[in-house]
Amino acid sequence: MKHECITKEGQELAALYALGALSQFEARAFDAHLREGCPACDFELKQFDEVVGLLGAAVEPVAPSGYVRDLLAMRIQREGSEQLAPTASVIPFPEQPVISQAPATASSPVVRSWLPWAVAAAFLLAFVFSFTAWRTSHNAMQAQLDQNRDSTSVVLDENADLKEQLRKESAASAELAQINSVLSAPSARVLQLEGQEPAPGSSATIYWDVQGNRWVVTADLPPAPEGRVYQLWFVTPEAKISAGLIQPDPAGHGFIALQFPSDIGPLAAAAITLEPEGGSEQPTMPIYVVGNA
């Protein structure tokens, strides 16, 4: 694949890649090509990236409403206080100076009579006073800290919930985008895979862009037992070809998108089996879902 000077195809890929107009599979392949180290394509892409970076400048500027600026300031402030909360726990307490001063004067050799006692008593008083003051402020700070921690943990919980929700939503929209992309191909087909004996409630759907050799597979399966994985198989008259592993989320929903060489032969069926960790060369059963092409 590596080439010294840019080819028409490399140029095309770089231009489409910079515009974000490649399919996910093509983009990944081009990524891999760049990682292998291709200075010609790399140079081409950098320039096209810069062109794309400039395209936004062609648009007429428009002022957003004034409140957007205020909303932004509020949002950033909220983010800022979330970030600051944990550092509150490292506020230094004022015990250090009290302790370090006491031994310094006690070791003074000059004073012998009552003075050391007076000094010691004074320091003791000072220490008790400081200690009481420290305790009071410490308690107040502790209370403040606890409160902060409570509100932080509420915020963090909310944050985690939101993140989880976002993750799910973006996973779902990525999945839909892929399905949509396959279905918009003129040669799209949909295969339904039926649940089999181990889990009759299971199901899977394969969206297949026949001409583009792209496949998007969604599956609803029971959680895989420890040390086992689900594996997808394409069955042709000649062979059973592994099409990759499927890792369902905790709710049992799995999704993969793949591109396959066009020369695998006519597809007769597709199936998902449970296999030892890492997958198998050939299906070893049991079949969880299967469907004919």
Add this chain to the structure above:
Amino acid sequence: MGSPQDSREIKPRDQDWAALIKRVADGDQSALTELYDSTSRLVFGLVLRVVGDRATAEEVVLDVYTQVWRQAATYDTKRGAPLAWIMTIARTRGIDRLRSGKHEFQKKESLDSIGEARSATASPEDNTVMSERRTLVRSALDLLSAEQREVIELAYYSGLSHSEIALKLNQPLGTVKTRTRLGMMKLRDTLRPMLEAG
């Protein structure tokens, strides 16, 4: 147009923005506000062009600057001009929102209203450098054939992939790819002085 002198004029502005992004990375909120004040009209203009609806575009703008705030530390001057970085975030966020499909139906109607919004905006910070840059990029786009411009705009503003563009324009995929390649090459050649500036 496109003389080396242009690029020298444009550069100082980029340096200001790069310095602001650096301060944002250090957690300086006032730097973010400054950055917002000097770039939000460009960002909003782009996002509005992508999503086609003011209210949605404003939500997206909020997200864009929140992302700038969070990711400022990852910005690397070597990998591109600061404004290009912000505009890339803006475009990506806008297209994400467009793809989520909620506002697609409003698009056509509200595209017409952009013209009005434009004329209503005075441009205090739209300095000559930026309008110069806009003129250059627009004239570069004008040099493309209508077909080349169409495919590039569909990819850039609508976030369509080559196959989606082919479907939309009812053209063979190969034609779409060729138009994109030729169009991008022509843009690159025309904009070369500005690229070297970045």
